[in-house]
Amino acid sequence: MTQRQFATIAARAGIAQDTAHEAVTPPLYLTTTYRLKALGQAGPYDYSRSNNPTRDLLAEALAELEGGSKAIVTNTGMSACVLALQLLTPEDTLVIPHDCYGGSYRLFTNLAERKRSFKLEIINFQQPDWQQRIQAIKPAMIWLETPSNPLLQITDIKAACVLAKQLSALVVVDNTFLSPLLQQPLALGADIVVHSTTKYINGHSDVVAGALICADQTLGDELKWWANCLGITGGAFDAYLTLRGLRTLLPRMQQHQRNAEQVVAYLQQQPLVSKVYYPGLVDHPGHAIARQQQQGFGAMLSFDLAVEPAQLPVFLDALQCFTLAQSLGGIESLICHPGSMTHASMSAEAQQVAGIGPTLLRLSVGIEAIDDLLADLDAAFQQLAASVNTNASDAADHKPGTTAASPSSDHADSAECRLNPALTALW
Incomplete structure (x- = not known):
């Protein structure tokens, strides 16, 4: 044969x-x-x-x-x-x-x-x-x-x-x-x-x-x-x-990649994303070599949020389709904070040298309906934007000698997130 x-x-x-x-x-x-x-x-x-x-x-x-x-x-x-x-x-x-x-x-x-x-x-x-x-x-x-x-x-x-x-x-x-x-x-x-x-x-x-x-x-x-x-x-x-x-690797990977490409396109339009890491982008430094030695660009991608690290729990807690978890490559979509999860064993100095920043998030894009994945991300970004605007407004209103406002529901949510062992390295 x-x-x-x-x-x-x-x-x-x-x-x-x-x-x-x-x-x-x-x-x-x-x-x-x-x-x-x-x-x-x-x-x-x-x-x-x-x-x-x-x-x-x-x-x-x-x-x-x-x-x-x-x-x-x-x-x-x-x-x-x-x-x-x-x-x-x-x-x-x-x-x-x-x-x-x-x-x-x-x-x-x-x-x-x-x-x-x-x-x-x-x-x-x-x-x-x-x-x-x-x-x-x-x-x-x-x-x-x-x-x-x-x-x-x-x-x-x-x-x-x-x-x-x-x-x-x-x-x-x-x-x-x-x-x-x-x-x-x-x-x-x-x-x-x-x-x-x-x-x-x-x-x-x-x-x-x-x-x-x-x-x-x-x-x-x-x-x-x-x-x-x-x-x-x-x-x-x-x-x-x-x-x-x-036995189902081929159809799974095809769907993984189709979804990943649309997620990348969505993230590129997000003002709260400072950088997207994905070899399929033509401006990626390794794009040309990837095209030569790969038969596709895969379904793994990372991005930096353009916010303070303290805002990460707001974004992560709002997600429903992207599960905060270790690992990758399953049919389900996962999100990970490398600095405190997959790469927590690296020292802060080694992470810095490697380029792993405090607001870097990694996505393993699954095979769910792409409309649901994009809607999930959109809801999380809306929640994040609201939190950023609220904090900016509070900071502008707060003056020396005045009493700070009572904790908002956003702050209560953040306090609850801090109890999650997977996120302890964020604070």
Whole structure:
């Protein structure tokens, strides 16, 4: 059979492959262990930490979608990152982007500083001298995240891979924001692709899992050995649910993107938005490279509110369709305050260097009706505008020596928001 297209690979992941009863939908193998035919005659499966039929179906589908030789399914996205780092020694240097996901940043910096697992260099890939800096460092591994989380900055994968080959370095690309539908880093020269399959690949916010896909079979075999050794392979039930989610990745992503484009257009017209971060905008610094290496601009975007940080709860509390929550990539729309949520593990200085401001908000645009999403945002902006105008009026009326007015309902709402643990870092 000729090479299959993406829609077919995803829709038929695991379909009609059951060898026991010819089931169209593959069964869920929850067993932990397997009967051996005889002493010394082990089959392909003996213990589910090592191999599991349900997990293997997912791994095969992900490898085919990314154009890789081998995929390893892990129990979280972070464990997929940990797995890739097993290729480094304490004498090796890892290069990471200055604006990567906060959980990844925490992992890299603590393994380097507290465990001395490797040497670490943090590079701004948006600076014109990034290649010269990497050449001087001579790393063993270059870690890319493009588009970056949460500022959607773009890194030239092909250029990084060309440089890496000259330095005999491995290139790992976190492809979580786009999924294999919209970007295939291995085809651009990368050695390893990492996913939090919790996000778009599963797509329903009911599984925490990850995956790592290797271009080279030998490298994949080594990392699979480490996954079994460390005990970080994914569970069968999680793999089953992820397979089910994967089959609808194409239509989901199409709707995600259609909605995101209209949300971006709406935010650009908002006077209370100072900046929108989305690679699909022609004035985005990475737009040209994104067009070259991506098959779409995705459904993740961020924006800065042009208000004081104290006004954030007014806007967030008014939203009904955009849920304030961690994570991304599910069918539901989410909003996140990176500074206090996804990137809270980064120091204030590191956040400032990365460009994560106090009023930066990140949207994961879902597949709801676009009219409802825009109406939700519009109501929140109207509430925010009213609050800003009220505060400005109060400030103008208040003079030294006068008694301050009693708290308004807006202030009471803000006080209630302060009890939310997810927002404590705002104050």
